[in-house]
Amino acid sequence: EVQVVESGGDLVHPGGSLRLSCAASGFTFSNAWMTWVRQTPGKGLEWVGNIKPDGSKKYYVDSVKGRFAISRDNAENSLYLQMNSLRPEDTAVYYCARDPGGDSWGAFNIWGKGTTVTVSS
Amino acid sequence: DVVMTQSPLSLPVTLGQPASIACWSSQSLVYKDGNTYLNWFLQRPGQSPRRLIYKVSNRDSGVPDRFSGRGSDTDFTLRINRVEAEDVGVYYCMQGTHWPYTFGQGTKLEIK
Numbered sequence A: 001e002v003q004v005v006e007s008g009g010d011l012v013h014p015g016g017s018l019r020l021s022c023a024a025s026g027f028t029f030s031n032a033w034m035t036w037v038r039q040t041p042g043k044g045l046e047w048v049g050n051i052k053p054d055g056s057k058k059y060y061v062d063s064v065k066g067r068f069a070i071s072r073d074n075a076e077n078s079l080y081l082q083m084n085s086l087r088p089e090d091t092a093v094y095y096c097a098r099d100p101g102g103d104s105w106g107a108f109n110i111w112g113k114g115t116t117v118t119v120s121s
Numbered sequence B: 001d002v003v004m005t006q007s008p009l010s011l012p013v014t015l016g017q018p019a020s021i022a023c024w025s026s027q028s029l030v031y032k033d034g035n036t037y038l039n040w041f042l043q044r045p046g047q048s049p050r051r052l053i054y055k056v057s058n059r060d061s062g063v064p065d066r067f068s069g070r071g072s073d074t075d076f077t078l079r080i081n082r083v084e085a086e087d088v089g090v091y092y093c094m095q096g097t098h099w100p101y102t103f104g105q106g107t108k109l110e111i112k
Helices: none
Strands: A003-007 A018-025 A033-039 A045-051 A058-060 A068-073 A078-083 A092-099 A115-119 B004-007 B010-013 B019-025 B038-043 B050-054 B067-072 B075-080 B089-095 B107-111
Touching: A003 A092, A018 A033, A018 A092, A018 A115, A033 A068, A033 A078, A045 A068, A045 A078, A045 A092, A045 B089, A058 A068, B004 B089, B010 B019, B019 B038, B019 B089, B019 B107, B038 B067, B050 B067, B075 B089
Parallel strands: B010 B107
Antiparallel strands: A003 A018, A018 A078, A033 A045, A033 A092, A045 A058, A068 A078, A092 A115, B004 B019, B019 B075, B038 B050, B038 B089, B067 B075, B089 B107
């Protein structure tokens, strides 16, 4: 079955750190652009960042640049999101998704169920 | 950043009637390769988003043919020919032409 499963969401204090994970299966992970998208409570979707299949290029939305870092382990079919200097406005459900990349940029065709991050004192 | 604007934000529709959602971008979504990376997603209540349409008008497998997408450059439309109960949810347009990718605000479709 083609799927991605996120984990690692938690309650964290402002200024704290958290690492999210995404386990992929059912497709060739090492060939896939991967992305993180978040959804703040009661609001819409925001793209967080992307990573190239070999991990050599990463793109981020301005609001997380310098604080968040996307990485991957192709041997483990896993995607990660390291979040540092967390702020209350980072509170959201974080989704992992596959981006078809050069064939259809941004046309995320595999989504996980999401993991919840709450930043609060 | 490219701003994606959707209208309406709330869309009450009678079962069996058509529905249409407009999406505008603040810049052209035509990429240097000639493709237009405008995508539509549906998020049903309590679920993750799912892709409906990619590159303006390409319907995903399993998406009923009552859904169609059209448009070009900066103006796009998602149309549902005859709304069914399972179509309830929030529809998002999203552009993948420019970094950062950006979503529209979402259009909440409900049954009257």
